[in-house]
Amino acid sequence: MLLLTGLDHITDEELRRFKYFAVTEFKIARSTLNTADRTELADQLIQSAGAASAVVKAISIFQKLNYMGIANALEEKKKEAESKYMTNTKKRGTQKVESRSKAEKCSVASATCSDKVFKEPSATGVCPQAKPQKKQMVAEQEAIREDLQRDPLAVMVLKAINPFECETQEGRQEIFHATVATETDFFFVKVLNAQFKDKFIPKRTIKISNYLWHSNFMEVTSFSVVVDAESNHEVRVPDNIIKKAGKTPKINKLRTQPCGTIVNGLFKVQKITEQEDRVLYGIHDGTGTMEVLVLGTQSKPKCEEGDKIRLTFFEVSKNGEKIQLKSGPCSFFKVIKAAKPKTEMKSVE
DNA sequence: GGCGCGCGCGCC
């Protein structure tokens, strides 16, 4: 399962390079390797070297290919799995029930989970057919190297929106956004695997590890591990933080925020400018006005002056001297129609 | 010392 998780995170081109090294590292015929897909490859590696040794060798290949993000993450997962195996072995027989319930709590997308995942790779939510663009992949690995947070962080879920389809580095997939908080802070989360939705239930405390920290938001990927916290380890979030987390920021405040700040909120529209591949919305509140740029809306939602727009995961962005809110690849945009004024009386006295 | 801004709280 560890292997498969690692292999799922590389492109087809990288897979070919992996196989090139695998021929010498493992004693497998090149012809057999070449036709293997990710699942078959993982199977062959294990057949050839045994599960434990196959992981070690795979890590060494990832290191040779300089895919350090993946190598490190695999190494970490391996250690995790080993320590789990040790405790399970010790407890076996006396506390079998408890260890099983632990495994069940663990998400399907986690690499340390039951071999069910191994037999059904589609259940991991990672799309093996995806052909990410090379440049994006490099950027992603950079991010993994710099921002991968391995230590579990306990947070309380404040809010989670319904999953929706969006274009990511791994192709088109279901993602969702959430807001979570610790005792002292709240932050927004981008979850790139809709299977985690059943963990992101408001008021629940969850532990997230192997997530990416993007300076102003958290990114949970298929590589991350999300588990329910033990009932006696609940995070208690003060009311003022909960309230602040859900508030729409004031426009004058947004003007002072650095580029890249993630913005969620409900705004009143006063002007709409439609262009071919984009729509500009003029928004206002009691503190000022601002522009919202929504890119690439194939289906332009009908919006009129006076309606409101709900923005999720928009970014503060600079367009020349002008500060605006811009949609990113994973932004969510919704028009909320203004309440219709009471329809005209049919008969006037 | 006065004014203004920002934050927190409570009501709707």
Place this chain on the structure above:
DNA sequence: GGCGCGCGCGCC
């Protein structure tokens, strides 16, 4: 979650 009020702090 929006809105409005009040309080406290910092600057002139």
